[in-house]
Amino acid sequence: MAAAGEELTSVGYIRHHLTNLQVCAGESGLHTHCEGAGFWTFNIDTMFWSALLGIVFISLFRMVAVKATTGVPGRLQCFVEMLVEFVAKTVNNTFHARSRLIAPLALTIFVWVFLMNLMDLVPVDLIPYAATLVGLEYQKIVPTTDLNTTFGLSIGVFLLIIFYSIKVKGFTGFIKELTLHPFHSKNPFLQAILIPFNLILESVTLLAKPISLSMRLFGSMYAGELIFILIAVMYSTNLVIGGLGGVLQLGWAIFHILVITLQAFIFMMLTIVYMSMASQDH
């Protein structure tokens, strides 16, 4: 569907699907683009769906955790424990320091990102159409196709990396790691020359972590969503192309099951690896 008063075209359709529902500072009501608000704009749909999915994850797991029995588990408990054990094993294999945070962090990332990615498999028009019926014109339901979500996650991980680096190595140790590697010299004068190069290299390495983390997830999910939208455009042409679109959508959705799981796993795995690197003293 196009926004009210707009002609139904492919471009409009696609643009409509890629537009967030926003509220802007200094303006009342819901918008699709805030001219003057700049940074202080909130993507209501992204926030709503990510929070909803996070609450689904948290409440489901909390429910199982409360009722968890050490005896013969039920099916739901089995499923949840399978995930927990999978994450625990992955963490134990990669992260060798003791930490109460890392495993729950990895579990949260894996399940939450997976659930947010899973929204990609919901037919692209279903929820936006339902939203139109209750008066919301725009609705982007996959939070991970919003850079804000992926950057929110990766910056959180980035802050933890810095926190753990300083906690384990101390502030001076962290600074040393940034300045004395990879080029190191016994000669103090030579070392002084090498410090800027080291700092540039290490800063890039450090900053590349959150950026690659978020861009990977965002790119993968955005591209996937875009292809679903393009397939959906095919339905509006004619019967033959529409039928082909149906086949394509099924194929892409099945393939996407792999992609969304893989992306969630990669995000979790890299988080563990980065945290492990941060917690290791050289």
Next chain:
Amino acid sequence: MNINATLISQMISFAVFVWFCMKFVWPPLIAAIEARQKSIADGLADAARASKDLDLAQAKAKDHLRDARKQSAELLEQANRRRSQIIEEAQGEARIERDKILAQGQAELEAAINRAREELRGQVAVLALAGAEQILQRSVDAKAHADILDKLASKL
């Protein structure tokens, strides 16, 4: 698609979810899993121990069985020995008894023979006396000739 304040809200919700997970989700679940792992490990250890116990018990039972068999064989042998001993004893006793009975019989027989002989001797003496009387056609004083008669009788 621009970065905006949503970023901050997403970071906050991320932090809240991680905190909640760390506080209220992960510990009970991992505790339940570890408790079950422990109970399974204990169960397996128990099963191994039970099977070892079973092996021991079986070996012991086999030992007992062998002992019992040996004992029974011994008992049987003993009984056999005892039987032959009893038989032998009985045979000995019977032999003694038989000898006794035989001896007694013999003695009785001899006594009877002697008696008969005495009788006969007496009778023979009488007969001889009677014969002699007849021959002599007179009575012989038995008393006077008693010594002769006795000598005769002892010769018989």
